[in-house]
Amino acid sequence: MRIQEFVCCPKCKRNLQVHTEYFICIECGLQYPVVDGVVEFLPSNSVEKGRGQKLMESEKMVKIYESKWWRGSKLFTPFLKISIDDEIALIKRIVKAGPADRVLDLACGPGVFTRPFAIESSDREVIGFDLSWPMLRYANTKAKKFGTTS
Numbered sequence: 713m714r715i716q717e718f719v720c721c722p723k724c725k726r727n728l729q730v731h732t733e734y735f736i737c738i739e740c741g742l743q744y745p746v747v748d749g750v751v752e753f754l755p756s757n758s759v760e761k762g763r764g765q766k767l768m769e770s771e772k773m774v775k776i777y778e779s780k781w782w783r784g785s786k787l788f789t790p791f792l793k794i795s796i797d798d799e800i801a802l803i804k805r806i807v808k809a810g811p812a813d814r815v816l817d818l819a820c821g822p823g824v825f826t827r828p829f830a831i832e833s834s835d836r837e838v839i840g841f842d843l844s845w846p847m848l849r850y851a852n853t854k855a856k857k858f859g860t861t862s
């Protein structure tokens with residue numbers, strides 16, 4: 713299974729043809745660019761965004777999201793009642809992904825929960841979706857640093 717089996721054209725819901733530089737709808741012909749390994753299905757000027765989404769799309773938020781100032785903070789553990797490492801371990805136990813399974817992380821943000829699945833097995837296909845373009849760029853950059861492909 714490849715990524716085109718997970719996605720369709722956001723406008724007309726038909727199949728997409730995958731190219732290195734873009735995905736194209738076989739029905740309406742709309743093209744979705746691939747930038748640094750990330751497919752842009754939702755151009756930033758195509759929808760009105762609320763404050764929460766705008767926050768998640770700010771570069772500052774991307775930088776602090778998994779740092780010691782946000783999810784990586786020991787201060788959040790009592791608030792959330794689980795550390796980030798324990799949360800990752802819990803999700804991995806629940807998902808029970810085999811070494812060659814495919815994993816889809818919806819609303820993956822900066823890839824905090826996506827990367828552990830990709831790092832665990834090079835035979836596993838792991839795909840992250842998110843509305844935040846900066847978060848996806850960050851997740852992709854981090855994935856490359858860990859030797860995983862985008």
Ligand SMILES: [Zn+2]
Pocket residue numbers: 721722723724725726737738739740741742
């Ligand atoms: Zn279409």
